[in-house]
Amino acid sequence: GGEPGSFRVMSYNIRVDVxxxxxxxxxxxxxMANQIAFxxxxxxxxxxxxxxxxxxxAGQLPGYDRYGLxxxxxxxxGETTTLFWKRDRYERIRAETLWCSPTPDRPSKGWDAAYPRTVTRVLLRDRRDGRLLDVRNTHFDHVGVVAREQCAELVAGLPPVEVEGGTAAVVLMGDFNTGPETAPYRRILASGLRDARAVSPVVFGPAGTFNAFDIANDNEGVAIDHVFIGPGLAVERFAVPTDSFGGRVISDHFPVVADLVPVEP
Incomplete structure (x- = not known):
């Protein structure tokens, strides 16, 4: 823990069971369960x-509630983009799933995507200070170039949640299957979100986040897993942990971890 009100976010492509x-x-x-618990x-x-x-x-992480379809x-x-949150810290206000397609309100596949892709969105109230977080977790298509741009448009363009005293702070995380300086990434930044890694005073771990189950592979330095933050949040530290067992990595992606803190926007 760092500053009062700080909280830790972890995004993890845990690799489907193959x-x-x-x-x-x-x-x-x-x-993986022990890594997350640590x-x-x-x-x-x-x-x-x-x-x-x-x-x-969930059975190994009893302190968390979750939502994901x-x-x-x-x-x-099918695969989910499930969000877990600490039950003793956050109260769920509402939750929804959107599909990256022209019909986001129902299961569907969009544009040139190989698979249906979801955005999980949960509005949480911090029990400590009453602050609201608009948390979004997603997984962009690995094939569809247009689909990734359209999914960025969808997830970055969701209307802000207005509450008494201001707007819920946005945290957007996931496997975006696209690196910095690409069109989808730029679209997300254009919405006013910032890349937590890019604005963190401390960054630890490799540049790339996909490893193909090889601990020495950092995807030629290209990060495809990201955490983005909206106004009202700052970053204390950011890491790409490369924990392993017997030289073997825990997933074919490294997780990304960011410590965030509320600030006056």
Whole structure:
């Protein structure tokens, strides 16, 4: 912990359960649960998380509530972009799932995307000071160039949540499948959000966030997992932890961790 009111955000593509992976989900998941518990995020956004994987992780992380729907049916089927939050710190005000498509209110696939893609949005009230957070977790398509731009348009263009005394502070995290200086990334910045890594006084870990299950691989220095913050928030520190077990990484992405603090906008 740093400044009063500070909170930790962790975004993690935990890699869908593929039996041919080395290591397998069963091999790596205890290390993942312990890694998350050690980093102790107040907010955790996961990607590629099937319902069974979410259920297993939730069992290991009893202090968290969660919300996330399957991208295939808006229920249990398909990958989710589930958000977890510390139950003793945050109260859920409302939650919704949007699809990156021309019909965002229902399960659908958009533009040139290979798969349906979701945005999980949860409005949380901090029990300590009453501040509201508008938290968004997403996973942009890995194939569709247009889809990534359109998803950036959707997620960055969501109307602000106006509350008494101001506007809910935005935290946007996820696997954007696109690096800095690309069109989707620039669209997000154009909305007034900032890249937490770019504005952090302390940055630790490799530049790239995708490792293909090779601890020495940092995706040629290109980060595709990001945390963006809106007005009213500042960054204390940012890291890309590369924790491993027996030389094996815990997912084919490294997580990203940012300590954020409220400031007067």
């Amino acid at each position: 039996p041919s992976d080395n290591p397998t989900w069963t091999e790596r998941r205890p290390h 980093h102790d995020p107040d907010l955790l956004g996961v990607q590629e998380a099937h319902s069974a994987m979410v259920g297993w992780l 399957g991208r295939d049916d808006g229920g249990p089927v």
